Amino acid sequence: MENGTHYRTCHLCEAMCGVAIEVRDGHVTSIKGDEDDPLSHGHICPKAVALQDLHEDPERLRKPVRRTTDGWQEMEWDEAFDLVASRLHRVRKEHGRNSIGAYLGNPNVHNHGSLVATMPFLRALGTQNRFSATSNDQLPHMLASLEMFGHQILFPIPDIDRTDLFICIGANPMASNGSLMTVPDFRGRLKALKGRGGRMVVVDPRRTETGKLADEFHFIRPGTDALLLMAMVHTLFEENLVNLGHAEQWTKDVDLVRLAALGFTPEAVSENTGMPAADIRNLARQLATTPRAALYTRMGTSTQAFGGVATWLAYVLNILTGKLDSTGGMMFTQPAIDLIALGGMSGQKGHFGKRFSRVKKLPEFAGEYPSSTIADEILTPGEGQIRAFVTVAGNPVLSSPNGGRLDEAFTGLDFMVS
Numbered sequence: 001m002e003n004g005t006h007y008r009t010c011h012l013c014e015a016m017c018g019v020a021i022e023v024r025d026g027h028v029t030s031i032k033g034d035e036d037d038p039l040s041h042g043h044i045c046p047k048a049v050a051l052q053d054l055h056e057d058p059e060r061l062r063k064p065v066r067r068t069t070d071g072w073q074e075m076e077w078d079e080a081f082d083l084v085a086s087r088l089h090r091v092r093k094e095h096g097r098n099s100i101g102a103y104l105g106n107p108n109v110h111n112h113g114s115l116v117a118t119m120p121f122l123r124a125l126g127t128q129n130r131f132s133a134t135s136n137d138q139l140p141h142m143l144a145s146l147e148m149f150g151h152q153i154l155f156p157i158p159d160i161d162r163t164d165l166f167i168c169i170g171a172n173p174m175a176s177n178g179s180l181m182t183v184p185d186f187r188g189r190l191k192a193l194k195g196r197g198g199r200m201v202v203v204d205p206r207r208t209e210t211g212k213l214a215d216e217f218h219f220i221r222p223g224t225d226a227l228l229l230m231a232m233v234h235t236l237f238e239e240n241l242v243n244l245g246h247a248e249q250w251t252k253d254v255d256l257v258r259l260a261a262l263g264f265t266p267e268a269v270s271e272n273t274g275m276p277a278a279d280i281r282n283l284a285r286q287l288a289t290t291p292r293a294a295l296y297t298r299m300g301t302s303t304q305a306f307g308g309v310a311t312w313l314a315y316v317l318n319i320l321t322g323k324l325d326s327t328g329g330m331m332f333t334q335p336a337i338d339l340i341a342l343g344g345m346s347g348q349k350g351h352f353g354k355r356f357s358r359v360k361k362l363p364e365f366a367g368e369y370p371s372s373t374i375a376d377e378i379l380t381p382g383e384g385q386i387r388a389f390v391t392v393a394g395n396p397v398l399s400s401p402n403g404g405r406l407d408e409a410f411t412g413l414d415f416m417v418s
């Protein structure tokens with residue numbers, strides 16, 4: 001790199017903070033937040049500073065390496081490409097296209113090169129055995145977006161800089177910098193919210209970093225969020241607090257939601273959720289009566305048995321109170337490059353259950369099976385058994401359920417490339 005200041009984006013998490021990297025004589029001399037970045041305004045977290053350690057780590061891979069009986073050996077890129085192409089080709093020729101499995105990790109969506117190149121690569125492989133971090137994380141959000149808004153990545157996000165009430169359930173933006181929300185410097189934005197008289201309410205089984213800064217905090221029993229949200233829906237109807245606002249023209253079957261929520265009184269769910277009925281009613285009233293309010297849910301409500309229904313209900317509540325796509329509520333974004341408008345993400349609005357995995361008959365979502373079943377597909381003999389595997393920027397042994405079994409499964413493959 002040339003001497004001087006290089007302006008880049010930290011790609012380590014979704015916040016995408018702007019960084020200014022000083023370089024002298026080929027060495028990084030400092031990494032600071034870019035004050036002129038329109039989103040992060042100079043904010044960075046310690047991970048950005050540690051980018052220098054990653055860059056200079058003597059153990060960092062600078063060339064492809066190959067596992068041999070004498071340990072790992074470096075190789076040239078051309079040799080590596082040839083090896084990967086020939087081994088994958090051989091497996092596919094002998095056992096069919098579904099004998100190759102592929103897993104994409106979360107950083108693929110923070111990297112322009114990966115975003116552009118990965119889909120054509122997967123299409124070239126032609127395998128149906130595709131997996132990603134999605135099924136360990138935000139799949140219920142994508143399913144709700146697909147079913148309710150018509151596209152799997154059409155996510156409304158909290159209008160954090162203009163809201164007066166931020167209800168945060170099963171999410172920890174102080175640690176995550178806003179997952180599916182992209183909010184660098186959450187602490188600064190929360191301070192601004194409180195400065196204009198706003199409030200944050202947090203519901204979580206654990207008093208999280210975000211919970212510690214809340215104006216109001218409620219414990220909830222893990223996995224019972226759908227009950228809480230349904231009881232809030234019940235309260236809105238019971239107390240005549242439903243007001244769809246401009247979402248009315250896009251919304252149908254509101255009465256069916258009222259009927260579905262009839263039996264879920266706050267009193268009926270109180271014992272299961274561990275939340276007093278009065279608190280549940282109060283939460284629903286606050287959301288309904290604060291003109292600029294957003295109810296946001298994330299991983300805690302997503303990766304659980306009722307993740308799909310909990311995520312759907314969170315959007316239902318925002319719609320019933322007129323908070324969907326209204327100022328200070330849950331708003332659709334206006335990105336500089338609109339992947340949905342461009343027909344991005346391989347032009348798919350998404351689909352669910354078009355086919356099922358070979359061993360456990362689990363439904364696909366947008367062409368991917370749940371990562372929890374990778375090991376089944378490798379270890380179970382038969383037509384379509386996975387015999388070679390590709391991971392791209394992912395570590396499913398650590399991040400998927402029952403990683404130990406997956407670790408064992410990987411050791412039995414004919415070929416694996418990461």
Ligand code: SF4
Pocket residue numbers: 010011012013014015016017043044045046047048177184
């Ligand atoms: S919050 Fe930290 S890790 Fe995330 S993009 Fe900003 S500096 Fe990087």
